[in-house]
Amino acid sequence: MNTLDKTVSPQLALRLQRVGRAILDEATADRRTRPAMTPTARTRRLRLGPGIVGGIVVALVGGAVGTLTFGAASPRDPIVGLVPASFQPSSANEIQSANFAIRGSAFTLVSSRGVDVLVQEQQSHGPVPPGIETVTLDHVPVVLGGVSGLGDKPAPFIWTWQRERGRSTITFSITTNLARRDAQPLAERIVQSSRGGTIQATASGLEVVGSWRSDEWRFFWIGRQDSGGFPSQLFDAPPKLRTRALNVYQGGLRQFAYADGFAYQRIFPGAETVRPIRASEARSLAAGYDRELAKAIPPAGWMKLSTDIELGRVNEQTLCARQRGAVACDRSGLFSRLLNGEWLIVRCKKGGLAAIKADASGELDSPSGNVVRVAFKDNDTCWLVDPPIPARTFDVGDNVVVRPLF
Amino acid sequence: MPLERVDLSVSIPATSDQPFVIRRTPSVPASIEAAIARCQPFLLEALVARYGPEIGGEAADEAVAWALGHTDRLGDVRNLVAYLYRVGQSKARPSLRWRARRADPLADDAMVANVVRPIDPSLIDALRKLTPDQRAAVLLVHAYGWTIADVADLRGVAVTAVTNHLRRGLIALRKHLPEDDQ
Numbered sequence: 001m002n003t004l005d006k007t008v009s010p011q012l013a014l015r016l017q018r019v020g021r022a023i024l025d026e027a028t029a030d031r032r033t034r035p036a037m038t039p040t041a042r043t044r045r046l047r048l049g050p051g052i053v054g055g056i057v058v059a060l061v062g063g064a065v066g067t068l069t070f071g072a073a074s075p076r077d078p079i080v081g082l083v084p085a086s087f088q089p090s091s092a093n094e095i096q097s098a099n100f101a102i103r104g105s106a107f108t109l110v111s112s113r114g115v116d117v118l119v120q121e122q123q124s125h126g127p128v129p130p131g132i133e134t135v136t137l138d139h140v141p142v143v144l145g146g147v148s149g150l151g152d153k154p155a156p157f158i159w160t161w162q163r164e165r166g167r168s169t170i171t172f173s174i175t176t177n178l179a180r181r182d183a184q185p186l187a188e189r190i191v192q193s194s195r196g197g198t199i200q201a202t203a204s205g206l207e208v209v210g211s212w213r214s215d216e217w218r219f220f221w222i223g224r225q226d227s228g229g230f231p232s233q234l235f236d237a238p239p240k241l242r243t244r245a246l247n248v249y250q251g252g253l254r255q256f257a258y259a260d261g262f263a264y265q266r267i268f269p270g271a272e273t274v275r276p277i278r279a280s281e282a283r284s285l286a287a288g289y290d291r292e293l294a295k296a297i298p299p300a301g302w303m304k305l306s307t308d309i310e311l312g313r314v315n316e317q318t319l320c321a322r323q324r325g326a327v328a329c330d331r332s333g334l335f336s337r338l339l340n341g342e343w344l345i346v347r348c349k350k351g352g353l354a355a356i357k358a359d360a361s362g363e364l365d366s367p368s369g370n371v372v373r374v375a376f377k378d379n380d381t382c383w384l385v386d387p388p389i390p391a392r393t394f395d396v397g398d399n400v401v402v403r404p405l406f
Numbered sequence: 407m408p409l410e411r412v413d414l415s416v417s418i419p420a421t422s423d424q425p426f427v428i429r430r431t432p433s434v435p436a437s438i439e440a441a442i443a444r445c446q447p448f449l450l451e452a453l454v455a456r457y458g459p460e461i462g463g464e465a466a467d468e469a470v471a472w473a474l475g476h477t478d479r480l481g482d483v484r485n486l487v488a489y490l491y492r493v494g495q496s497k498a499r500p501s502l503r504w505r506a507r508r509a510d511p512l513a514d515d516a517m518v519a520n521v522v523r524p525i526d527p528s529l530i531d532a533l534r535k536l537t538p539d540q541r542a543a544v545l546l547v548h549a550y551g552w553t554i555a556d557v558a559d560l561r562g563v564a565v566t567a568v569t570n571h572l573r574r575g576l577i578a579l580r581k582h583l584p585e586d587d588q
Contacts, residue, residue: 008548008576012529012548012579012583013548015526015529016529016544016545016548016549017548017549018525018526019525019526019529019530019533019549020451020455020545020548020549020550021549022525023454023455023458023459023545023549024450024451024454024459024550027450027454027458027459027460027462027463027466
């Protein structure tokens with residue numbers, strides 16, 4: 001064949017087409033199954049892959065605000081520290097301050113595109129003990145761990161994961177430095193259920209600090225003490241491991257859980273009820289139901305689509321929190337995940353969509369007037385709280401706390 | 407500002423089975439959204455070919471989202487796909503900023519490594535060794551059926567430039583593919 005020819009053999013053309021189609025499918029499949037890399041427009045995810053030795057974040061470029069979750073940067077340096085969820089840096093100095101507050105940590109930043117994180121290598125950590133897998137945030141659409149109340153309440157784990165399109169091979173490893181005896185049975189259960197699902201298990205003491213890794217994602221998981229409080233067993237761990245584990249524990253997997261919208265669908269039972277979607281998609285959905293609602297949807301950005309929230313329709317114009325701070329809904333994992341200015345698009349089982357928006361005062365507002373009653377699925381039990389609370393119905397005038405988690 | 411009759415002509419990839427000329431008239435103001443919607447698959451192909459499924463896919467989404475929010479700017483755009491391709495490039499830039507230090511987006515793409523590669527490992531490995539421009543040209547022309555002129559129009563470069571990318575890309579591809587694989 002003439003090497004200057006612009007054509008290819010039929011066989012190669014076919015292969016190229018097949019690969020091209022696979023890439024394209026993967027791009028679209030990715031957006032279908034991982035629509036929530038950025039749960040909100042303000043939540044930034046930086047894709048940091050392996051190869052970056054953990055370090056101190058010294059600067060942010062791009063005006064990152066919102067979620068800041070620091071985690072492992074390389075296989076040699078798993079999660080060692082987390083910045084407080086409320087931390088919103090605006091300058092390198094703030095980052096450094098935060099880092100100082102949890103010094104000894106090495107970080108990467110979980111964020112969406114639009115943010116550059118400059119990490120400065122730090123040598124304060126040695127190699128990770130064998131058996132510790134790394135949370136490589138590049139591949140962490142799934143984070144496994146406690147949800148709410150991880151740090152302050154006795155609670156069972158609620159672990160949920162899903163096998164991604166049947167292609168994942170879930171493997172895991174645990175460190176032998178911790179209570180493998182307790183961790184192993186639980187881990188085996190998870191492995192046996194590798195098609196995905198939820199395991200709710202009560203840990204009898206701190207079980208394990210480790211991670212799962214699959215072909216397509218990795219996620220971190222951590223055992224916790226059943227009795228609540230601080231996992232004293234950690235102090236028996238080797239110093240370096242202890243440092244990392246404590247930071248993870250203290251920092252809260254909650255941040256990881258929320259760091260990536262994919263976790264919505266993976267961590268929380270029933271999390272498929274909330275699916276972040278593009279504004280454009282929301283608009284097209286809404287247009288089929290309610291023109292006014294479609295107009296009310298912002299032109300761009302991310303919103304969340306809920307498919308399993310049952311809503312009634314009444315005449316009142318708004319569901320809002322006239323007085324703030326009363327309703328347990330703030331822990332439902334639904335509204336609590338709304339940020340100020342963020343919209344929640346809800347598909348009503350009785351038809352139509354509704355939009356609610358959290359404003360700066362913490363109120364939920366429904367410009368379309370559709371949202372009044374909200375009931376949770378799963379037999380009237382809200383799974384996303386710790387401990388589960390009965391589902392409740394919102395009425396006009398109810399107090400709803402919108403608690404930004406990021 | 408009153409709407410004027412504007413033709414939104416978009417390149418028609420060779421494989422397209424439908425005309426891709428969108429006309430927007432004052433009486434049908436929503437057609438700009440239709441034009442954007444029709445651009446989307448081509449935009450996705452273009453950006454995915456250039457940046458891989460992860461960054462490219464998201465860049466395409468971002469570009470479309472941007473377009474829907476800035477329809478007033480698109481009235482006199484001649485080639486909407488190419489215009490939004492530029493937008494997509496801008497949207498992909500933050501990700502590339504980081505990745506550029508390490509590797510090519512496609513080569514660095516975990517999804518490619520884990521999902522696409524098993525389909526045809528040798529071809530994927532060979533594609534990874536091409537330059538981004540070469541790979542984009544090869545994929546667009548030979549995988550997605552674009553004409554060279556379409557690609558040139560998309561990128562705003564001369565046809566000869568794309569031809570060179572394509573030719574050199576294929577040379578490199580053949581070089582990196584096993585003999586009996588070509």
